[in-house]
Amino acid sequence: MEKFTTIISSCVPLNVENVDTDQIVPARFLKATSREGFGENLFRDWRFDANNQPKKDFVLNNPTYSGKILVAGKNFGCGSSREHAVWAIYDYGFRVVVSSFFADIFKNNALNCGLLPVQVSEAFLAKIFSQVDKDPRTELKVDLENQTITILATGESENFEVNPYKKECLLKGYDDVDYLLSLKDKIEAYEKSRIVFSV
Amino acid sequence: MSTKGKTLFDKVWERHVVHQIDNGPAVLYIDRHFIHEVTSPVAFKGIERRGLKVFRPEQTTATCDHNVPTLYQELPIKEELSRKQVQQLAENCKNHNITMFGLGHPFNGVVHIIGPELGLTQPGMTIVCGDSHTATHGAFGSIAFGIGTSEIEMVLASQCLIQAKPKLMRITINGKLGKGVTSKDIILYIISKLTASGGTGYFVEFAGEAIRSLSMEARMTICNMAIEMGARGGIIAPDEVTFEYIKGRQFAPKGAEWDKAVAYWKTLPSDPDAEFDKEYTFDAADIEPMITYGTNPGMGMKVTGTIPENEPNTKALEYMNFKPGQKLLGMPIDYVFVGSCTNGRIEDFRAFAQIIKGHKKADNVTVWLVPGSKQVEKQIIEEGLKDIFEAAGIPLRQPGCSACLAMNEDKVPAGKYSVSTSNRNFEGRQGPGARTILASPITAAACAIKGAIADVREFLNN
Numbered sequence: 294m295e296k297f298t299t300i301i302s303s304c305v306p307l308n309v310e311n312v313d314t315d316q317i318v319p320a321r322f323l324k325a326t327s328r329e330g331f332g333e334n335l336f337r338d339w340r341f342d343a344n345n346q347p348k349k350d351f352v353l354n355n356p357t358y359s360g361k362i363l364v365a366g367k368n369f370g371c372g373s374s375r376e377h378a379v380w381a382i383y384d385y386g387f388r389v390v391v392s393s394f395f396a397d398i399f400k401n402n403a404l405n406c407g408l409l410p411v412q413v414s415e416a417f418l419a420k421i422f423s424q425v426d427k428d429p430r431t432e433l434k435v436d437l438e439n440q441t442i443t444i445l446a447t448g449e450s451e452n453f454e455v456n457p458y459k460k461e462c463l464l465k466g467y468d469d470v471d472y473l474l475s476l477k478d479k480i481e482a483y484e485k486s487r488i489v490f491s492v
Numbered sequence: 493m494s495t496k497g498k499t500l501f502d503k504v505w506e507r508h509v510v511h512q513i514d515n516g517p518a519v520l521y522i523d524r525h526f527i528h529e530v531t532s533p534v535a536f537k538g539i540e541r542r543g544l545k546v547f548r549p550e551q552t553t554a555t556c557d558h559n560v561p562t563l564y565q566e567l568p569i570k571e572e573l574s575r576k577q578v579q580q581l582a583e584n585c586k587n588h589n590i591t592m593f594g595l596g597h598p599f600n601g602v603v604h605i606i607g608p609e610l611g612l613t614q615p616g617m618t619i620v621c622g623d624s625h626t627a628t629h630g631a632f633g634s635i636a637f638g639i640g641t642s643e644i645e646m647v648l649a650s651q652c653l654i655q656a657k658p659k660l661m662r663i664t665i666n667g668k669l670g671k672g673v674t675s676k677d678i679i680l681y682i683i684s685k686l687t688a689s690g691g692t693g694y695f696v697e698f699a700g701e702a703i704r705s706l707s708m709e710a711r712m713t714i715c716n717m718a719i720e721m722g723a724r725g726g727i728i729a730p731d732e733v734t735f736e737y738i739k740g741r742q743f744a745p746k747g748a749e750w751d752k753a754v755a756y757w758k759t760l761p762s763d764p765d766a767e768f769d770k771e772y773t774f775d776a777a778d779i780e781p782m783i784t785y786g787t788n789p790g791m792g793m794k795v796t797g798t799i800p801e802n803e804p805n806t807k808a809l810e811y812m813n814f815k816p817g818q819k820l821l822g823m824p825i826d827y828v829f830v831g832s833c834t835n836g837r838i839e840d841f842r843a844f845a846q847i848i849k850g851h852k853k854a855d856n857v858t859v860w861l862v863p864g865s866k867q868v869e870k871q872i873i874e875e876g877l878k879d880i881f882e883a884a885g886i887p888l889r890q891p892g893c894s895a896c897l898a899m900n901e902d903k904v905p906a907g908k909y910s911v912s913t914s915n916r917n918f919e920g921r922q923g924p925g926a927r928t929i930l931a932s933p934i935t936a937a938a939c940a941i942k943g944a945i946a947d948v949r950e951f952l953n954n
């Protein structure tokens with residue numbers, strides 16, 4: 294996994310609540326057997342019409358907005374557990390998603406793939422949206438070490454929570470499987486006392 | 493030292509903690525792991541890249557369900573990508589000594605149907621699968637939840653997961669259910685009250701007289717949809733109904749082991765003085781047959797109700813082509829889908845048959861009846877339900893996820909209305925542009941007969 298360092302970037306505002314993973318990547322694109330290339334199908338049905346023509350009114354098709362940070366409405370990533378949703382967002386080029394609320398599985402999946410979910414208050418989210426409305430080039434600074442997110446133009450800042458273990462993993466580019474493998478003896482010892490009933 | 497009682501969830505969780513990371517999550521041992529063709533291939537690639545073999549292959553069971561056609565399963569899958577995914581799963585299972593119930597196998601079916609049906613799902617276990625509706629298995633008093641592909645890789649590599657302990661919620665439903673009210677209506681009702689994100693961060697124990705009175709099938713429907721209110725999973729205390737259901741199944745403990753198991757399972761229910769982080773109580777008498785009118789499962793109402801005048805989600809109403817204040821009863825529909833891991837069990841088809849018997853489906857509706865598994869399909873035929881369906885003008889299809897997520901050919905066309913017993917009414921879930929109305933199997937049967945949104949209570953005597 295890539296190490297996560299501080300990110301300063303403009304952002305893409307997606308002011309929609311309850312964005313479910315079926316919208317992030319529709320099921321019909323889940324047939325690939327490798328994790329690359331999903332960015333093409335990110336928000337497929339919001340981005341493209343039935344004839345694969347870009348829909349002008351969708352924010353990803355609006356050249357005014359760009360950047361490594363996706364800012365979305367409350368309850369982002371609900372629905373299906375598909376990690377493909379995270380791969381698509383990451384593959385498209387985002388490294389941070391900001392919302393006032395994340396669905397649990399999405400949050401876990403994101404952290405496992407080096408995509409940082411930053412949960413902010415409703416009020417701070419509204420501030421970001423209104424600032425970006427005023428100036429589409431508005432930059433945000435996401436500092437994982439200090440767990441802060443800042444709107445650079447106004448200097449307004451908020452702290453965000455991140456599980457200390459996951460934070461460590463992200464900062465070091467360290468991976469859960471490596472960690473689990475290092476516990477092999479402990480796992481085998483646990484298995485000896487485990488409750489199992491034979492068939 | 494606190495002597496506070498423990499919840500069912502606490503008891504199962506504590507028994508599975510291999511290691512507690514300081515200030516962090518726990519390393520949790522996983523008893524049972526299910527995999528399917530869509531979310532597992534990248535995880536196998538991952539462990540192979542690390543030069544690993546699956547650590548405990550006998551604790552993983554595979555099935556193919558998401559992609560499979562529901563007609564002519566005997567023939568090779570026509571769609572190339574789907575065929576490849578299924579082949580890839582078979583190959584991965586072969587290379588790593590994992591049991592797979594492939595297409596046509598008598599144990600094949602939707603992953604959350606076959607686990608319980610085969611007795612692989614048991615109380616007190618930790619169960620995971622790369623699929624959010626793994627919550628279904630919680631109906632047995634196990635900790636069951638959906639995981640992502642990176643986590644599948646962790647389980648394949650170490651039989652463990654790194655998990656933070658969630659908060660606990662208890663939802664109690666007191667009293668007795670009214671006529672025509674099923675477990676699907678209970679859960680749609682709960683989600684409509686708590687919203688599609690009301691359970692986020694929580695594991696939910698369902699309790700109370702109305703829950704206790706339910707069959708295992710019906711309990712599974714409730715836990716299955718716990719995820720639709722954002723919860724990590726649902727859990728229901730095991731009792732005699734649970735033991736009766738498991739007894740004698742393929743992979744259930746037998747003989748002396750059975751007695752030992754039951755004795756252990758009986759220790760699992762939450763202690764009377766156990767505390768939950770959040771509690772809700774509802775009265776079963778307030779629940780009526782439910783339908784959804786929007787594009788998340790929280791947008792539900794009674795079948796006889798009207799869409800709220802002040803519904804804030806106008807985007808959803810636009811997609812559904814509904815108006816605030818609109819009544820849906822009597823509105824013509826185009827499709828009916830009965831199946832999925834929510835309502836694709838034998839009891840669901842029996843219930844559907846009871847209503848449809850002696851009627852014909854309306855000419856304007858296409859009805860897809862898709863059993864949740866080969867075993868369900870077999871029972872439908874043996875019990876004569878298939879004949880009842882055919883007399884009503886409805887053929888029976890073959891098992892799979894089908895129109896629940898429309899990865900195969902079973903897609904509802906754009907703009908059409910589908911009354912579906914599945915779990916998600918998201919935009920495009922049943923096909924690009926499809927409009928889904930979630931309901932119980934008996935409400936679906938009433939709608940199939942009328943060709944319109946209908947109140948099943950019209951079809952029930954007394």
Ligand code: SF4
Pocket residue numbers: 557558602603604623625832833834892893896897914915
């Ligand atoms: S039936 Fe639907 S919800 Fe259940 S596993 Fe299949 S796709 Fe998922």
